[in-house]
Amino acid sequence: QQVILVNKMFFHDNKHMKIFQKKKTVDKNIYMPQKQGAEDIARRRKRRSSIFRKTNRNTKKKKVTLPRGFFYALLVLLFIGIAYLAVIYINQLRSTDGTSEYDNVMILGIKDVPVYPEATFIFQNTIDEPSVSKFLSEGNSAYRLPLNTSTNDVIQFYNKKLPEHGWAFVLSVSVGYEDMKYGEYWVKEDRGLRIYSKFNDVWYQTVTVEEAQTGLALEVKEEIARNLLLADSNTQDLLPDFPWIIEIPKEYVISYTVSSYKNESTVTFRKLGSSETVSLTPVDSRYGKAFDFILNDYVKELNTKEKVKWGVKNTFIISTNTGSGLRGSIGYDDVLREVAVIPNPYNNIAYVLDSNVYKGDFFQYVLSNLEPQDKTKY
Secondary structure (H helix, E strand, O other): HHHHHHHHHHHHOOOOOOOOOOOOOOOOOOOOOOOOOOOHHHHHHHHHOOOOOOOOOOOOOOOOOHHHHHHHHHHHHHHHHHHHHHHHHHHHHHHHHEEEEEEEEOOOOOOOEEEOOEEEOHHHHHHOHHHHHHHHOOOOOEEOOOOOOHHHHHHHHHHHHHHHHHHHEEEEEEOOOOOOOEEEEOOOOOOOOEEHHHEEEEEEEOOOOHHHHHHOOOHHHHHHHHHHOOOOEEEOOOOOOOOOOOOEOOOOOEEEEOOOOOEEEEEEEEEOOOEEEEEEEEEEEOOOOHHHHHHHHHHHHHHHHHHOOOOOEEEEEEOOEEEEEEEEEEEOOOOOEEEEEEEOOOOOOOEEEOOOOOOOHHHHHHHHHHHEEOOOOO
């Protein structure tokens, strides 16, 4: 009875309790309270573009390839730049030392006369020709000056350099002086030197000490006497459209013929009552051949017109009113004719002046007074 009583009491006290109570479950997904609209703001931030935003990793990178010629050109430019800087550096060193590569270089044909900086020998391409060899052996020389070089530049250079080589200055004659030949005159021991500019060239002439001290006055006096004898007030001019200008004494008859070179005109002067003739004939371009070859071509054509066979006897370089020229003689047996090759700077044609009287005064008169004319004005 006691056991039954206890059980009744137990069930009575726990009549509201369940024998198998359910296990309390706790929600693992805990959400924090958020303000309304925060999610939209975060999403909008994600959409913003960024400079650090990566592109699609699957896209292939394009390789940039430069042509091989580009690298070669770059190497060439690099080499030129280095060489240019090296030249500038060497020139600066020389200028600081007071030395120059031209200080110890002497002109061809004359001793103890330095070359003007960057000047070149005019007849460098025909230096083996007999006329050039004779020109140099007689103590003459001629050099082409660099561009933008004035006569004063040449004078100042030699006023400084020639005394260093033992030369003494004696005389300076300006252009247009009537009694002496223009130029700078120097003396060293028993030698005289004349330096003068013509066009863009500088010419050197060996003279005697007396000729240097007088400025070649005697030579000028002889030329004046010859010109006065031939050219008085009774003169005649060439045709207005002829490429040369000169006054010819009226005792000479002027005639014109067509030459074989591009139908250019040949002019001939014949002295009245005499067999003396002087002709001026166009032969070839002044740039095509050396003057010796031009003279040879003239002689060949001359031999086709005459029975005798002429040949070149001797030639030498001269300075003319139009630059450098050639003078010499042609002949057969004992008969000689005097000739000269003269360039015309306007039509660029080389002419041959030919006289059948050797060492005649009229030939020298024409050679000294012949001036070129620009035909384009007609």
